[in-house]
Amino acid sequence: MPAAPIYNRVALIGLGLIASSMAHxxxxxxxxxxxxxxxxxxxxxxxxxxxxxDRVTDTAAxxxxxxxxxxxxxxVGAMGAIAAEIGPHLMAGATxxxxxxxxxxxxxxxxPHMPAGVHLIPGHPLAxxxxxxxxxxxxxxxxxxxxxxxxxxxxxxxxxxxxxxxLAGMGAKIDTMDAQRHDLVLAVVSHTPHLIAxxxxxxxxHLEQVxxxxxxxxxxSGFRDFTRIAASDPTMWRDVFLTNKDAVLDILxxxxxxxxALQRAIRMGDGPMLHDYFTHTRAIRRSIIEAGQDTAAxxxxxxxxxxxxxxxx
Amino acid sequence: MPAAPIYNRVALIGLGLIASSMAHxxxxxxxxxxxxxxxxxxxxxxxxxxxxxDRVTDTAAxxxxxxxxxxxxxxVGAMGAIAAEIGPHLMAGATxxxxxxxxxxxxxxxxPHMPAGVHLIPGHPLAxxxxxxxxxxxxxxxxxxxxxxxxxxxxxxxxxxxxxxxLAGMGAKIDTMDAQRHDLVLAVVSHTPHLIAxxxxxxxxHLEQVxxxxxxxxxxSGFRDFTRIAASDPTMWRDVFLTNKDAVLDILxxxxxxxxALQRAIRMGDGPMLHDYFTHTRAIRRSIIEAGQDTAAxxxxxxxxxxxxxxxx
Numbered sequence: 001m002p003a004a005p006i007y008n009r010v011a012l013i014g015l016g017l018i019a020s021s022m023a024h025x026x027x028x029x030x031x032x033x034x035x036x037x038x039x040x041x042x043x044x045x046x047x048x049x050x051x052x053x054d055r056v057t058d059t060a061a062x063x064x065x066x067x068x069x070x071x072x073x074x075x076v077g078a079m080g081a082i083a084a085e086i087g088p089h090l091m092a093g094a095t096x097x098x099x100x101x102x103x104x105x106x107x108x109x110x111x112p113h114m115p116a117g118v119h120l121i122p123g124h125p126l127a128x129x130x131x132x133x134x135x136x137x138x139x140x141x142x143x144x145x146x147x148x149x150x151x152x153x154x155x156x157x158x159x160x161x162x163x164x165x166x167l168a169g170m171g172a173k174i175d176t177m178d179a180q181r182h183d184l185v186l187a188v189v190s191h192t193p194h195l196i197a198x199x200x201x202x203x204x205x206h207l208e209q210v211x212x213x214x215x216x217x218x219x220x221s222g223f224r225d226f227t228r229i230a231a232s233d234p235t236m237w238r239d240v241f242l243t244n245k246d247a248v249l250d251i252l253x254x255x256x257x258x259x260x261a262l263q264r265a266i267r268m269g270d271g272p273m274l275h276d277y278f279t280h281t282r283a284i285r286r287s288i289i290e291a292g293q294d295t296a297a298x299x300x301x302x303x304x305x306x307x308x309x310x311x312x313x
Numbered sequence: 314m315p316a317a318p319i320y321n322r323v324a325l326i327g328l329g330l331i332a333s334s335m336a337h338x339x340x341x342x343x344x345x346x347x348x349x350x351x352x353x354x355x356x357x358x359x360x361x362x363x364x365x366x367d368r369v370t371d372t373a374a375x376x377x378x379x380x381x382x383x384x385x386x387x388x389v390g391a392m393g394a395i396a397a398e399i400g401p402h403l404m405a406g407a408t409x410x411x412x413x414x415x416x417x418x419x420x421x422x423x424x425p426h427m428p429a430g431v432h433l434i435p436g437h438p439l440a441x442x443x444x445x446x447x448x449x450x451x452x453x454x455x456x457x458x459x460x461x462x463x464x465x466x467x468x469x470x471x472x473x474x475x476x477x478x479x480l481a482g483m484g485a486k487i488d489t490m491d492a493q494r495h496d497l498v499l500a501v502v503s504h505t506p507h508l509i510a511x512x513x514x515x516x517x518x519h520l521e522q523v524x525x526x527x528x529x530x531x532x533x534s535g536f537r538d539f540t541r542i543a544a545s546d547p548t549m550w551r552d553v554f555l556t557n558k559d560a561v562l563d564i565l566x567x568x569x570x571x572x573x574a575l576q577r578a579i580r581m582g583d584g585p586m587l588h589d590y591f592t593h594t595r596a597i598r599r600s601i602i603e604a605g606q607d608t609a610a611x612x613x614x615x616x617x618x619x620x621x622x623x624x625x626x
Binding site: 146175190194198205206225228248254258262281 | 443
């Protein structure tokens with residue numbers, strides 16, 4: 001049986017994978033009285049009205065009127081302009097949160113536009129798929145996933161607790177941390193791995209000696225996992241790298257140093273160094289499985305892929 | 314109903330993930346009359362006898378006597394010594410194959426020890442998991458996976474066809490290519506991605522500002538996929554990098570150039586360059602799904618991970 005709504009009116013600004021999944025989850029669990037949506041293009045708005053919004057509006061300002069929760073779910077680079085637009089129309093006592101992958105830059109862009117009496121509680125769901133857009137959402141996206149909140153010392157505790165109830169109601173696990181620390185942690189676990197995956201896919205594509213078909217045909221040997229990561233939304237990732245520049249460049253510098261050390265070991269034929277290094281990384285994998293962040297099943301617990309039509313030669 | 318055996322006696326030299334999976338698959342499909350095994354340690358031999366071998370021997374030489382198929386399933390760096398040991402004991406007309414991830418170096422190490430009348434047909438199954446050892450094998454590992462053979466022009470066509478029948482009987486798709494080309498293709502799709510994954514996991518581990526627990530706790534954001542790759546067998550991977558040195562260093566050089574171009578775009582704030590790059594890599598992902606090398610299901614088609622005991626705070 002659905003619980004009582006936690007917010008009477010939720011305004012979703014931006015209607016992609018995350019916002020549509022939130023809408024599906026809020027509907028499934030009865031967490032919101034009304035879900036109002038705004039997106040830049042009329043096509044996206046029409047899809048959202050069809051699939052998961054009670055109402056859509058032609059402007060972001062119209063969407064937030066009377067909403068007790070406003071969710072900014074646009075690319076990080078667009079947050080400042082949206083905040084400037086909606087600021088004057090926010091209801092006193094409303095909570096504004098966001099779902100951006102970078103937090104310090106979002107706070108810097110959004111906070112100046114928040115009127116007194118409005119609670120800004122930045123957030124970041126560590127959930128997603130390689131798909132994007134309003135048709136990509138599904139209600140279970142946040143189940144057992146972390147949702148990081150970066151309130152500051154001045155944040156209203158009751159407003160944070162209320163938002164946390166909503167997120168927990170969608171199945172998320174909640175943690176809070178400082179915005180700067182969030183950006184460094186995410187640079188390590190997400191942003192830099194994504195950039196590296198993009199790079200490796202680019203290398204394979206540029207390499208004329210190896211035809212695309214061979215790279216694709218034999219991709220299951222490790223490359224496939226990079227391509228999944230590298231298939232994520234280009235606009236979102238552009239903004240992540242431009243707005244979390246310092247942390248990403250720091251981690252990239254460390255990565256390059258480390259890669260050069262391994263490259264040198266290969267060139268010098270230093271087998272013991274390579275073996276020690278590779279042995280050590282295994283322990284980290286085990287910790288991740290023990291922490292419940294992945295399955296111990298071989299090959300990610302992937303379902304078998306059906307045989308293609310060509311048969312088996 | 315099992316088919317008639319394709320080989321009367323198969324000798325498996327090395328009894329890890331690949332050899333044990335071959336044994337399970339050959340038994341499941343009745344492809345081998347007798348399966349004889351040899352491994353360096355008595356413990357591994359005892360496990361193999363218990364789980365999947367008809368007979369184990371105390372030396373590699375004993376294992377290959379009377380075998381019409383010999384499979385070298387030891388790390389690439391150990392192939393030469395094993396070949397020298399078994400060479401004098403191989404049966405005339407026998408086929409010798411291997412399962413190494415590198416081919417030119419294996420041919421160079423093994424071919425000199427092959428007596429006249431023995432067919433050396435190097436091979437490489439593009440299959441594996443992040444687990445290793447004699448208990449890691451399972452019969453379906455090769456189903457719908459590629460098994461690359463690198464026969465040379467002098468290889469006996471009938472012997473290649475017979476080996477191909479065995480591999481197809483285990484469910485594999487077979488392709489043949491030149492050993493040098495194999496090594497370059499694999500450097501792109503497998504060896505360099507593995508080295509990069511090892512490196513990124515190492516960076517995360519060395520970074521004192523970010524405690525291990527945070528890296529592990531939030532690993533689902535991309536890093537998790539790197540750790541799976543980086544959990545593979547250290548000895549096998551050490552040997553891969555040492556024996557496919559030239560191709561790996563070539564691809565690494567290209568990777569670093571490419572990474573620096575993206576790093577520079579981040580530093581300079583070149584949004585259009587980043588967006589174009591990330592848009593292009595999406596197309597490659599689509600090709601891999603269309604080629605049947607991965608599932609289109611979100612998040613790799615991973616099964617949901619059960620909630621950990623700690624609850625959902």
